[in-house]
Amino acid sequence: MPTDERLYSYCAELMGSPILLKLYSHDEALASRIFQLIKRYEDLLTVNRAQSQVMSINHAAGQHPVTVSLPVYALIKCAKAASMAQDSAFNLAIGPLVKLWRIGFQGHRVPSAAEIAERLPLTRPQDVILDDEACSVFLAQAGMEIDLGAIAKGYIADRVRDSLRQQGVSDALINLGGNVHTLGNWSVGLKKPFAPGDALIGSIEVASQSVVTSGVYERYFEQDGKRWHHILDPRSGYPLDNELDSVTIISANSLDGDIWTTLIYGLGVVKGCAALRHHEDIEAIFVTKNRDVILSSQRNFRFSLLDDSYRLTG
Ligand code: ADP
Ligand code: MG
Ligand code: MG
Structure with missing residues (x-):
């Protein structure tokens, strides 16, 4: 990371999420081009509006x-x-x-x-x-609906990364409401599930990688003494129920990160780790309800535990 330059942050509210762009140079015009790009893709892909x-x-x-x-x-x-x-x-x-x-x-x-x-x-x-x-x-059937909510942010984060690269930027972080993508070396916080504010379990050091976290604590409601979260099991039609509080995928592309967070929710820790053995460049950090933090591998990132109420294994 260049130390002689200051870090500038630009924020916007798009895709129903806070969007944050960090750059090592003051460039309002670049930031506004990036936000325009995100908006254009959101306009194509959203299902939360009447038209797209x-x-x-x-x-x-x-x-x-x-x-x-x-x-x-x-x-x-x-x-x-x-x-x-x-x-x-x-x-x-x-x-x-x-x-x-x-x-x-x-x-x-x-x-x-x-x-x-x-x-x-x-x-x-x-x-x-x-x-x-x-x-x-x-x-093929009336009543069907495509929903790209699980992957739109990842896809768009990859387009932002491409655009930044094309414009000669070599150090930047973009956070699309939880989908983090990086150019250069960055430290990305791993959120503590259900904790208020910005409490972190640990930090993830990456270089030009995507870091996507999907957690049951993100969007849920409580009814009948149960927590119902937003990742659904397509087989049962109910929210996926397993030992995970969150899963984070570190990968070159954020679209892979998005797809894999959902796949891992369906597989759980053991089968998820086994599946990742066939995909060297997709790596996972599992956070279980029992407060275990499990790393599938550690090729393209370094993890530091910051909260000693969690145990690091794997
Ligand atoms: P967010 O980034 O908004 O927290 P996630 O990336 O965790 O969302 O994906 C959850 C969203 O994906 C849901 O809100 C829904 O739109 C969609 N979704 C839920 N279950 C599935 C599934 N099994 N497969 C694909 N998309 C899903
Ligand atoms: Mg997502
Ligand atoms: Mg998510």
Whole structure:
């Protein structure tokens, strides 16, 4: 990290999240170009507004294919592949269930078993029909909805990284509401689940890597003495229930980080670690409800424990 230059921070509120950009030079124009870029991608990908390219696909479910721009098509294609993988907890067609639970939004509630059973057949990833030539997406059944909420931030963080690089920036940190991406050497805090404010379990040292954390403490509500969080099991239609409070993925690309945080939630610690053995460049930090911090490997990062109520293993 250059020590002779000052660090400048730029903030914005986009994608329903606080966005933070840190640079080692004072450059309002660059920051504003980056925020514009994020906004343009949000406008294409969001499902939290009436209009976007993804919403056009959803509105046409059961009726006709919709031609979209190449980046949107490529992202949906990648998301479908991740959804079709064996034992995948990631599902791009999870929309009808997300809208039913409304976790993190007004009107959240525990749906009845009948309501969930009714929607499960509308979440089949194989019913997302792609046409490479037409660059179009067709949802085969009325009522289907694509939801890229789990990967949009990662995808956009990668585009921000590319854009910064193209503009000659070699030291920068971008935090898209929890998706952190870096150019150069940075220390990224690992949040303490359910703790108030900025309490940290530890710090993660990385160089030009993405650091994505998904935690059950991020968005949830309580009902019937249970905590219902926002990562749903596509098989059951209920929030994924396992030993994890959070999982952090360190990887070159933030899109991989986003997909893998969801996959790991579905797999848990043991199967998750086993799966990562086949993917050298995807590394995980698991934080369990028992306060164990488990590292799958430590090739592209260094972890320091800062909270001694947690135990570091692995
Ligand atoms: P955030 O970054 O907003 O905390 P996550 O990256 O943890 O969100 O992803 C959660 C979001 O992904 C949910 O709000 C929902 O929109 C979507 N989602 C929930 N369950 C799944 C799933 N099994 N597969 C794909 N997307 C999901
Ligand atoms: Mg996310
Ligand atoms: Mg998250």
